[in-house]
Each structure stands twice: as structure tokens, then as C-alpha cells.
Amino acid sequence: xxxxACRRLAFRLAAGAAFVLAxxxxxxxxxxxxxxxxxxxQAIDIVKGTAGAQRQAAIQRVLQTRFDLPFMAQTALGTxxxxxxxxxxxxxxxxxxxxxxxxxxxxxGQYSGQTLTVGKTTSRPNNVWIVESxxxxxSGQPIKLEWEVRQLAAGxxxxxxKIEGVSMVMTRRSDFxxxxxxxxxxxxxxxxxxxxRASR
Amino acid sequence: MxxxxxxxxxxxxxxxAAAAVAATLLGGCAVNDTGASEVWDPIETPNxxxxxxxxxxxVMAIRPxxxxxxxxxxxxxxxxxxxxxxxxxxxxxxxxxxxxGDPSRAxxxxxxxxxxxxxxxxxxxxxxxxxxxxxxxxxxGQTIGIWAxxxxxxxxxxxxxxxxxxxxxxxxxxxxxxxxxxIDPFQILPIAFNWDWWYIGLPRYGLNAIDYRSRTMFxxxxxxxxxxxYYAALRSAYTQNRADLIRAKRDKTDTKxxxxxxxxxxxxx
Numbered sequence: 456x457x458x459x460a461c462r463r464l465a466f467r468l469a470a471g472a473a474f475v476l477a478x479x480x481x482x483x484x485x486x487x488x489x490x491x492x493x494x495x496x497q498a499i500d501i502v503k504g505t506a507g508a509q510r511q512a513a514i515q516r517v518l519q520t521r522f523d524l525p526f527m528a529q530t531a532l533g534t535x536x537x538x539x540x541x542x543x544x545x546x547x548x549x550x551x552x553x554x555x556x557x558x559x560x561x562x563x564g565q566y567s568g569q570t571l572t573v574g575k576t577t578s579r580p581n582n583v584w585i586v587e588s589x590x591x592x593x594s595g596q597p598i599k600l601e602w603e604v605r606q607l608a609a610g611x612x613x614x615x616x617k618i619e620g621v622s623m624v625m626t627r628r629s630d631f632x633x634x635x636x637x638x639x640x641x642x643x644x645x646x647x648x649x650x651x652r653a654s655r
Numbered sequence: 656m657x658x659x660x661x662x663x664x665x666x667x668x669x670x671x672a673a674a675a676v677a678a679t680l681l682g683g684c685a686v687n688d689t690g691a692s693e694v695w696d697p698i699e700t701p702n703x704x705x706x707x708x709x710x711x712x713x714v715m716a717i718r719p720x721x722x723x724x725x726x727x728x729x730x731x732x733x734x735x736x737x738x739x740x741x742x743x744x745x746x747x748x749x750x751x752x753x754x755x756g757d758p759s760r761a762x763x764x765x766x767x768x769x770x771x772x773x774x775x776x777x778x779x780x781x782x783x784x785x786x787x788x789x790x791x792x793x794x795x796g797q798t799i800g801i802w803a804x805x806x807x808x809x810x811x812x813x814x815x816x817x818x819x820x821x822x823x824x825x826x827x828x829x830x831x832x833x834x835x836x837x838i839d840p841f842q843i844l845p846i847a848f849n850w851d852w853w854y855i856g857l858p859r860y861g862l863n864a865i866d867y868r869s870r871t872m873f874x875x876x877x878x879x880x881x882x883x884x885y886y887a888a889l890r891s892a893y894t895q896n897r898a899d900l901i902r903a904k905r906d907k908t909d910t911k912x913x914x915x916x917x918x919x920x921x922x923x924x
Contacts, residue, residue, distance in 0.1 A: 620899020621892045633887030
């Protein structure tokens with residue numbers, strides 16, 4: 456028994472050391488923080504190795520495997536989700552997915568050697584974790600990033616990112632809601648707009 | 656000299672009156688806010704009107720200058736300008752930190768101001784940070800938010816307001832802006848000594864606008880590009896960001912309420 460515990464500890468230390476080498480100053484023993492830091496590492500690798508449409512496709516794959524995009528889309532649509540037909544819902548999810556991939560590919564286009572320091576994780580009820588982190592810039596103050604991670608049937612997934620307190624999902628929700636209100640409370644004009652933007 | 660003292664007194668009185676009015680308005684909406692609801696925007700039509708004018712002015716005048724500033728002015732010069740402007744803002748931060756119940760932070764801020772104003776050559780160099788005196792920035796909007804009481808979520812800053820030129824704000828933060836203006840020594844001194852505003856105030860606000868615009872370029876461009884209703888997206892982002900700043904101060908020792916709010920949010924979803 457002590458041997459087993461010892462071996463487990465050694466394994467953990469080795470895994471931890473490997474992690475530190477891979478992702479910088481990360482001392483993550485919990486899966487939520489590991490998800491965040493490995494996603495960041497993956498994204499940085501993509502940005503360094505690819506460009507243009509190839510980069511967008513690679514980013515989209517990361518989003519699909521690490522984020523729960525349908526959940527995020529549903530939250531962003533808020534109360535209008537229930538009013539939409541299944542066909543509308545599917546089109547909406549697809550359109551927001553492309554929009555997110557495009558947005559992230561563009562954001563990372565400005566990448567200039569920033570690093571992500573993952574901080575403490577807070578566990579919440581309903582299998583939700585909040586992972587705190589800082590994006591260190593070459594000059595100026597680091598940027599505060601908080602990740603909302605959920606345990607879902609498919610595994611651990613990121614469901615929201617808060618940048619300096621601004622939740623991406625809640626901002627989208629406000630944005631979409633206002634657009635729907637202005638277009639007679641219907642979801643279809645929003646979907647059309649998002650689809651036309653995605654094809655642009 | 657006496658006339659100028661009167662001028663200061665009149666300005667302070669006007670600001671206090673405005674603060675009282677705004678406080679009444681704030682009190683009127685301090686109920687039933689979970690933080691998950693939409694931003695309260697009863698004057699959306701005039702707000703959107705001001706917003707569109709601001710955008711036009713920004714596209715034609717402010718943004719191009721900010722781009723030039725960001726891309727053509729050498730990095731050290733930009734840093735010195737920022738240090739200078741930050742240093743001028745330090746007394747206001749210190750006063751607010753006192754009223755936020757953080758006198759030790761206020762003392763650090765004042766120490767920073769004294770060090771940077773002298774050794775740092777009138778604030779051009781941030782010597783204090785090298786000495787380990789960490790910079791903090793706060794304003795009266797945050798002070799009001801902290802004192803608004805536990806019943807008022809920081810997301811609730813009264814009605815949303817778009818100010819001409821200054822942009823997104825709300826009843827709380829606009830009141831804070833007026834208070835900061837009234838208590839700022841670098842506002843009071845030029846009036847007391849009858850210096851011309853065009854030589855002191857204008858360069859400061861002009862540089863501040865360009866510096867601030869160049870720093871917010873990336874974030875604002877991002878929100879504009881990735882939203883279907885830029886006005887609504889910015890309204891939400893502004894409100895969340897301000898709330899986050901206030902909450903961080905309010906719950907310095909107790910993060911429980913923030914976590915509870917998030918759980919409530921999850922329930923709303």
C-alpha cells in the first residue's frame with residue numbers, strides 16, 4: 456500500500472514535471488485547470504504553425520473538442536431558444552460555431568508571445584469549476600481570464616470565458632437579445648445575419 | 656483669489672447637487688436585481704443617438720489619431736506619457752481609497768505620487784513601481800458601488816447612460832466622474848491660480864483620450880466585429896467589467912457572494 460501510494464506520487468510528480476515543461480509555470484493537479492492549460496498550449500501551437508483558413512479550421516477543431524459550443528449557443532440565445540424550431544436551433548448552433556472560430560482565429564492572429572498562468576480552481580455545485588488565470592503580456596498589466604468548466608456527458612468542457620470580468624457568453628446573450636427585440640422578437644433574422652457573416 | 660475660491664465652491668456645490676440627484680435615481684432601482692437580467696436602459700433612444708454621434712467622431716477624428724499614436728510614437732515615449740497621466744490621477748485614487756476604507760492603500764498611492772513627482776521627474780518615470788510600490792487605480796464610481804450596500808448588485812449602476820465623447824457610463828459612474836472632477840487637485844489648482852484651462856486641462860484630456868483610445872483599440876474592435884448589435888454588446892461588456900472591479904473590492908475577504916451569484920446565473924440558464 457505505501458509502495459502503491461509512493462508510485463502514484465512519483466507518477467504525479469513526473470506528470471507534473473512534464474506539464475511544467477510543456478506549458479510553463481503550471482502546477483495543476485485538478486482536471487479543470489489541466490483542461491484550460493492544455494487548451495492554451497494547443498492554441499499557441501496552432502498559431503505558431505498555421506495561418507489563414509488552415510488556422511481557422513484548426514481553431515474550430517479545438518473549439519469543438521474543448522468547448523461545449525451547443526451549450527454556449529443555447530445560453531447565448533436565452534429564452535428565445537425554446538421558441539426556435541429544432542431546425543432553427545441546429546442552424547443557429549452551426550452559425551455561432553463558425554463565428555466563434557473566425558473570431559478566435561483573428562484574435563490569435565495578433566499573438567505575440569503571451570503566456571497563460573493558470574491559477575486556482577474553485578469548485579461549484581452542479582459539476583461546475585471556475586479556473587482563474589492570467590494572460591501575461593510583453594508590456595503592460597496582465598489580463599485576467601476566468602474559465603467556466605463543466606462536467607458533461609462527453610467529458611470536461613469549457614462553457615464560458617470571462618475576460619476582465621466580461622463573460623463572452625453573457626455579452627453575446629445581451630447582443631443577440633437586443634437584435635431579436637429589434638427584429639420583431641423573431642429568431643430567424645438573427646440566424647440569417649449570422650449565416651451571412653459566416654459565409655463572408 | 657477670493658473670486659476663484661468662489662468658483663471652486665460653486666463647482667463643488669453643483670457636483671454635490673448632481674450627486675444627490677443621481678443617488679436618488681440609484682435608490683429608485685435598487686430592487687430585484689439578480690445580476691443576470693439585462694442592463695437597465697430606460698433612455699435607450701437618446702443613448703443610441705449619442706452613441707452614433709460618438710462613433711462618427713471616433714471614426715473621423717479620435718481613432719485615426721490613436722492609430723497613428725500607437726504605431727508611430729516610440730514605445731518609451733508612449734510609456735512616459737502614460738506614466739505622466741497616471742501620476743496626475745494618483746491623488747484622486749488616493750482620496751477614493753480613503754473613502755473605500757483602505758487607508759493603507761491610499762498611503763501607498765500617495766507615496767507613489769510623491770516619489771514619482773520628484774525622483775520620477777514630474778511623473779515621466781514610474782520609479783515607485785521599481786521600489787515595490789504597486790500601482791492601483793480607482794474612481795468615485797467604484798466608491799459609490801462599494802457603499803451602495805450588499806442589497807445592490809454591482810451590475811446595478813442605475814440607468815445606463817452614454818456620455819458625449821466619454822462613451823458608456825451609468826448613473827453611478829457618471830456621478831463618480833463628477834465627484835472625481837470636483838476633488839481633483841489638478842482641476843482645483845488651475846482655477847485657484849487662474850491658469851488658463853487651454854494650457855493645462857486641454858492637453859491633459861487630449862492626451863488622455865488618445866492614450867486611452869489606443870489601449871482599448873483591440874478590445875473595442877473585437878466587440879464591434881463580433882457583435883450583431885454593437886451598442887448592446889458594449890453596454891453589456893461595460894456593465895460587467897465595472898461590476899467586476901467593484902465586486903473585487905467589495906468582497907475582498909469574502910468571495911462567497913460572487914460564487915452564489917454565479918450559481919443563481921446558472922439556474923437562470
